[in-house]
Amino acid sequence: MDKHMILYRGSLKSCNYHCSYCPFSKHSMSERELEKDRIQWFSFVESVQRKAEAMHIGALMVVPYGEAMIHSWYWQGLAYLSAQAEIDAVGIQTNLSFSIHDFLHWFENAGGVLKKLRLWATFHPEMTSVSEFSTKCRRLVEKDVLLCAGSVGVPENLNVLRALKQALHASKESKRGIYFWVNKMDGLRRCYTQEERAAFLEIDSYFERELMFIPANAAFCQKRLFVEADGKLHTCNVSSTLVSQKRWEELEDFPNPECNRKLCSCYLAYGGRKDFMNQILFGPYPLFRIPRHPKAVFLDIEGTLFPGKGMADIPAGIMAGLEALAREKIPVFFATTLPYKKAMERCRRIRHLFAGGIFAGGAHVVLYRRQEYFYLLKGLWLMEAFSLQRKFGFRVLAYREHDTLYKVTLLRPSHRVWQTQEAEDLMCCISFADEKIRYYIEENCLQIVSAAADKANGVKMLCGWLGISPNDVVSAGDSEEDREMMNCVTV
Numbered sequence: 267m268d269k270h271m272i273l274y275r276g277s278l279k280s281c282n283y284h285c286s287y288c289p290f291s292k293h294s295m296s297e298r299e300l301e302k303d304r305i306q307w308f309s310f311v312e313s314v315q316r317k318a319e320a321m322h323i324g325a326l327m328v329v330p331y332g333e334a335m336i337h338s339w340y341w342q343g344l345a346y347l348s349a350q351a352e353i354d355a356v357g358i359q360t361n362l363s364f365s366i367h368d369f370l371h372w373f374e375n376a377g378g379v380l381k382k383l384r385l386w387a388t389f390h391p392e393m394t395s396v397s398e399f400s401t402k403c404r405r406l407v408e409k410d411v412l413l414c415a416g417s418v419g420v421p422e423n424l425n426v427l428r429a430l431k432q433a434l435h436a437s438k439e440s441k442r443g444i445y446f447w448v449n450k451m452d453g454l455r456r457c458y459t460q461e462e463r464a465a466f467l468e469i470d471s472y473f474e475r476e477l478m479f480i481p482a483n484a485a486f487c488q489k490r491l492f493v494e495a496d497g498k499l500h501t502c503n504v505s506s507t508l509v510s511q512k513r514w515e516e517l518e519d520f521p522n523p524e525c526n527r528k529l530c531s532c533y534l535a536y537g538g539r540k541d542f543m544n545q546i547l548f549g550p551y552p553l554f555r556i557p558r559h560p561k562a563v564f565l566d567i568e569g570t571l572f573p574g575k576g577m578a579d580i581p582a583g584i585m586a587g588l589e590a591l592a593r594e595k596i597p598v599f600f601a602t603t604l605p606y607k608k609a610m611e612r613c614r615r616i617r618h619l620f621a622g623g624i625f626a627g628g629a630h631v632v633l634y635r636r637q638e639y640f641y642l643l644k645g646l647w648l649m650e651a652f653s654l655q656r657k658f659g660f661r662v663l664a665y666r667e668h669d670t671l672y673k674v675t676l677l678r679p680s681h682r683v684w685q686t687q688e689a690e691d692l693m694c695c696i697s698f699a700d701e702k703i704r705y706y707i708e709e710n711c712l713q714i715v716s717a718a719a720d721k722a723n724g725v726k727m728l729c730g731w732l733g734i735s736p737n738d739v740v741s742a743g744d745s746e747e748d749r750e751m752m753n754c755v756t757v
């Protein structure tokens with residue numbers, strides 16, 4: 267079962283930085299208010315420890331108003347949670363102004379598990395320097411802490427952000443460098459120019475995702491929760507609808523999502539939606555915003571790249587994800603039951619972003635400009651199939667490569683869907699002799715290919731050609747035909 271992720275925001279509303287645009291820099295908190303935040307946080311931590319197993323909580327991230335990592339109780343609470351067996355990862359957003367040495371010391375002394383820690387570090391050019399910030403990032407990476415770093419996309423800051431990206435990229439400790447994200451600037455009051463857009467995309471390959479308008483749809487927000495210090499529950503940080511009359515303390519299961527927003531307007535909202543591209547790009551807990559950088563990606567076409575039946579266009583979010591993968595030079599492959607020609611027609615707009623694919627249910631494997639393979643069929647049984655057309659009401663379509671057969675479709679009119687029993691009865695009427703075949707139903711099509719041809723074997727073949735392990739690739743699909751492929755690769 268998928269594990270779930272919680273965002274937590276305490277009653278903290280203060281910061282040690284004084285950035286000109288930020289309301290929390292002007293707000294200070296009394297000792298009493300801070301003590302209240304401490305008590306609420308520990309009470310939350312204790313309740314998560316108690317409920318994690320039953321509620322399938324796998325990850326948690328603190329998203330404070332202001333800076334929480336200057337208060338040691340957050341260090342301690344994160345350490346306790348990271349030590350919990352059911353919890354896979356704990357994270358926090360921070361300006362990274364705290365002492366890395368003191369934090370690591372505290373965290374480890376409190377029993378924290380560093381490899382479960384995730385930091386979302388925000389760079390504030392008014393308050394710190396490229397050198398100071400990047401040195402801290404590198405020290406954390408040296409200790410195997412996973413983190414992302416980033417800043418708001420203020421056009422005037424382009425040069426300093428480029429310099430920071432360079433400094434983070436040069437990190438010896440992390441092969442790809444540290445991911446540097448750019449948030450769109452809400453107060454810009456105009457669109458980014460083409461040049462600014464291109465410049466920010468140079469810094470952050472995923473920046474287009476920030477600029478999309480993503481209509482809110484709570485159906486994508488199952489099993490996620492945003493918990494406030496007083497226990498109030500929302501689906502995400504931008505939706506103000508309460509999702510339960512209960513408070514966090516009384517909750518035993520994740521409530522159904524509800525949302526009063528028109529748009530999923532920031533990363534903490536859209537990045538946590540259950541959509542396959544979030545997982546492909548950022549792993550099972552995408553809200554931490556740390557790219558997974560797979561060595562290759564395999565994507566089904568119908569139902570996945572085109573989520574709706576008969577859809578003409580690929581949704582903007584999927585398109586932006588594909589373009590990000592291309593910019594990151596991660597090879598992407600089709601994995602489809604469609605034959606090559608049909609797949610190319612269907613995916614005209616995006617085919618240039620792909621490095622090849624698995625077609626015809628695995629019977630045809632292509633690595634563009636390098637290699638191609640067909641699982642062939644002898645097809646001595648084809649005449650028998652023709653003779654049964656009238657009885658079972660289908661038409662035979664044979665797919666060949668240079669006169670050699672690799673796939674047969676038994677096609678019915680679109681309203682006559684093949685039933686499993688009918689397919690089994692038909693297969694009993696055909697003598698396949700020593701030919702090992704497999705068949706599968708796609709609505710009105712009964713597809714026959716070689717027994718060895720499936721998407722999982724296609725993935726293995728392409729991985730072999732590329733010299734990479736299937737453990738380092740990811741895939742997405744929505745049907746039975748995708749199941750084995752998705753089991754054989756990391757999702």
Ligand code: SF4
Nearest residue numbers: 483487502525530535
């Ligand atoms: S605004 Fe939040 S709750 Fe609403 S659909 Fe978007 S991510 Fe889900």
